[in-house]
Amino acid sequence: MTSAMLHDLFLSTLVKLAGGNRRRWRLVLGEIRLYDPATHPHCNWSVTPTGAAGENDTIERIADDLRLRYPIVTAG
Numbered sequence: 001m002t003s004a005m006l007h008d009l010f011l012s013t014l015v016k017l018a019g020g021n022r023r024r025w026r027l028v029l030g031e032i033r034l035y036d037p038a039t040h041p042h043c044n045w046s047v048t049p050t051g052a053a054g055e056n057d058t059i060e061r062i063a064d065d066l067r068l069r070y071p072i073v074t075a076g
Contacts, residue, residue, distance in 0.1 A: 001070045001072075002074050002076035003032045003034055003073050005076075006032055006045065006070060009066065010025075010032075010047075010066065011025050013062050014029070014058065014062060017062070027051075028050060030048055030050060031047075033046050033048070034073060034075055043067050045073045047063055
C-alpha cells in the first residue's frame with residue numbers, strides 16, 4: 001500500500017461512512033505523514049486532521065481501523 005492509495009482509501013471510506021464530499025474531507029484530512037519503518041516498526045504513518053471536532057473524531061476512528069489493516073505504507 002502506498003501513501004497515495006491509503007489517502008484515496010481514507011477519502012472513499014470517509015464519504016461512504018460519514019457522507020459529505022471528497023473535497024471537504026481532503027481538506028480536513030490533509031496529507032499522510034510517513035515515518036521510517038526502522039524507527040516506527042508497528043505503524044509508519046499518521047494523519048493530523050484539521051476539521052471540526054466531529055470530523056476529527058471520524059477521521060481518528062477510521063485511522064485506527066486502517067492502521068490495523070495497513071500498518072506499514074510506502075511512499076508514493
